[in-house]
Amino acid sequence: MGSEHSEHLEAGPDAGKVAHPIELFFDLVYVFAFTRVVGFVVHDHNLESALKGALLLGLLWWSWGTWTWSMNAVDLTNRLRRVMILVSMMFIFLMGYAVPTAFDVDGGWFVAGYLGSRLLAVAVMWFGTLDDEVEHQSIRSYVPISMVAPVVLVVGAFASESARPWVWLAALAIEVVAVLVAGQAEWHVDATHFAERHGLIMIIALGEAIIAVGVALTAAAGEDASISTALAWRLGVGLAGVGAMWWAYFDKMQVIWETRLHEADVASAGRIARDLYTLLHYPMITGIVFFAVALEEAFLHPEDPLTGFTRWMLAASVAMYFLAQSIATYRAWGQITYERIIGVVIMVLMAAVLTIKAEMVVLLVTIVMLVTMSAEYWRYRDEVRANPNLRR
Numbered sequence: 001m002g003s004e005h006s007e008h009l010e011a012g013p014d015a016g017k018v019a020h021p022i023e024l025f026f027d028l029v030y031v032f033a034f035t036r037v038v039g040f041v042v043h044d045h046n047l048e049s050a051l052k053g054a055l056l057l058g059l060l061w062w063s064w065g066t067w068t069w070s071m072n073a074v075d076l077t078n079r080l081r082r083v084m085i086l087v088s089m090m091f092i093f094l095m096g097y098a099v100p101t102a103f104d105v106d107g108g109w110f111v112a113g114y115l116g117s118r119l120l121a122v123a124v125m126w127f128g129t130l131d132d133e134v135e136h137q138s139i140r141s142y143v144p145i146s147m148v149a150p151v152v153l154v155v156g157a158f159a160s161e162s163a164r165p166w167v168w169l170a171a172l173a174i175e176v177v178a179v180l181v182a183g184q185a186e187w188h189v190d191a192t193h194f195a196e197r198h199g200l201i202m203i204i205a206l207g208e209a210i211i212a213v214g215v216a217l218t219a220a221a222g223e224d225a226s227i228s229t230a231l232a233w234r235l236g237v238g239l240a241g242v243g244a245m246w247w248a249y250f251d252k253m254q255v256i257w258e259t260r261l262h263e264a265d266v267a268s269a270g271r272i273a274r275d276l277y278t279l280l281h282y283p284m285i286t287g288i289v290f291f292a293v294a295l296e297e298a299f300l301h302p303e304d305p306l307t308g309f310t311r312w313m314l315a316a317s318v319a320m321y322f323l324a325q326s327i328a329t330y331r332a333w334g335q336i337t338y339e340r341i342i343g344v345v346i347m348v349l350m351a352a353v354l355t356i357k358a359e360m361v362v363l364l365v366t367i368v369m370l371v372t373m374s375a376e377y378w379r380y381r382d383e384v385r386a387n388p389n390l391r392r
Contacts, residue, residue: 016193017190017192017193018192018193018196019196019197019200020071020076022082022085022086023071023076023197023200024200025089026085026088026089027200027201029089029092029093030060030064030092030096030204031204031207031208032093032096032097033060033092033093033099034057034060034208034289034292035096035208035211036097036099037053037057037099037289038053038208038212038289038292038293038296039100040052040053040056041053041289041290041293041313042293042296042297043100046309047309050290050293050309050312050316052165053289054286054290055165055169056099056102056110057282057285057286058172058286059095059153059168059171060095060096061281061282061285062118062149062172062175063095063114063117063118063121064201065278066118066121066125066146067117068194069121069125070122070124070125070128071085071124071193071197072189072190072193072194072197073125073128073129073132073135073188074124074125074129081124084123085124087120088116088120088121091112091114091115091117091120092113092117094109094110094113094116095110095114095117096113098110103164104161105161110157111150111153111154111156111157114153115153118146118147118149119150122143122146134186134187134188134266135187137185137186138182138185138187138270141181141182141184141185142178142182142185145174145178145182146174146175146179146182148178149171149172149174150171152168152170152171153167153168153171155167156168156170156171176279179274179278179279180274182270183271183273183274183275184270185270186266186267186270187269187270187273188266189261189264189269189273191258191261191264191269191273192258194258194261194273194277195254195257195258195277198277198281199249199250199254201281202250202284202285205289205292206242206245206288208288208289208292209245209288209289209295210238210239210242211292212292212296212299213234213235213238213239213296213299214238215296216296216297216298216299216300217234217235217299219300220299220300220301233359234359237359237362237366238299238362240363241295241362241363241369242295244366244373245291245321245369247370247373248322248325248340248373251377252380253328253329256332257276257277257328257332260272260276260332260333261273261276272331275328275331276328276331276332280327280331281324283323284324284325286320287316287317287319287321287322288317288321289317290313290314290316290320291313291314291317291318291321293317294313294314294317294362297309297310297313297358298358298359298361299359299362302357302359303358303359304357304358305357305358306351306354306358310358311351311352314347314351314361314365315347315352318348319344319347319348322341322344322347322372323340323341323344325337326341337376339372339376340372343368343369347365347369350364350368
């Protein structure tokens with residue numbers, strides 16, 4: 001985003017492959033899964049449920065990420081691969097359904113879904129890259145470590161309910177280690193496709209936040225389903241908040257990260273894709289899901305002050321979302337997005353201390369988001385105006 005990088009952005013990313021319709025269909029099971037995570041966190045309404053929700057979301061994210069790397073590497077016109085994707089959707093659907101009972105006696109069903117999805121994704125990646133020596137060698141560095149995590153998850157399914165979160169956290173840590181190791185190898189990453197797929201899953205998560213507003217306002221209305229000025233106002237406030245989060249990602253950041261990945265050679269593409277997308281998009285997704293939780297809680301009682309739980313959900317959501325974006329931008333271009341960092345501090349303080357109506361807190365946080373991004377645009381306005389890619 002700095003001027004020293006303007007020559008790269010002016011050139012724009014080269015065209016690559018686009019998402020196949022099967023990938024768009026595949027993402028739909030994550031709509032359900034994200035909804036279940038929001039419901040899981042809201043149901044118990046405490047820090048423990050939030051941390052467990054983040055853990056389950058991490059495992060869902062890893063199942064999605066493994067498939068995204070696989071589908072980026074192979075040709076999806078092959079019918080057998082598309083059948084395997086459809087079969088995997090059943091496993092992911094099972095994972096989503098099992099979210100509320102994942103830490104109860106039925107935790108094995110969540111693991112069964114994860115195990116089935118991961119095995120199919122690795123199989124598609126393994127057999128689909130046999131004719132690409134560089135890619136296949138990289139996959140061989142990834143598979144041995146990555147397949148340890150599902151085994152640890154199975155062990156966790158048989159552990160006590162108090163020990164299970166820690167065992168599963170260890171499994172997620174092993175997944176991260178596998179990606180860190182594999183990222184050092186050489187990968188043929190289609191930057192256009194990779195960025196598009198991550199943008200699409202962000203929209204899926206943002207859609208969940210919109211649903212949360214609608215569900216909360218419907219529940220708050222009870223049997224009175226009539227539309228009032230107050231209801232229309234609250235729908236607008238909720239949508240504005242989600243829209244501001246959409247703007248923060250898609251206005252400039254997406255093209256900046258994609259351009260950096262386009263510039264990468266085969267030796268560094270894996271590391272850049274790993275850091276910008278696989279690792280740093282997880283806190284962004286978690287931030288959006290927690291924002292959905294905060295919105296649902298806020299709009300269930302829009303005229304009351306925020307509860308302590310809702311305050312922490314709102315503060316954590318904006319902190320994870322915007323700080324992860326700032327770190328990704330620094331990783332990509334070496335630029336510090338001071339506006340976003342300052343904005344996060346203000347939003348967290350507002351969520352923590354304001355005792356006004358919940359709907360007004362959401363509105364004020366939204367205004368800070370918009371002012372933050374406007375200030376950021378103003379600092380880079382000349383470069384944005386000069387580069388069509390930053391204005392798309």
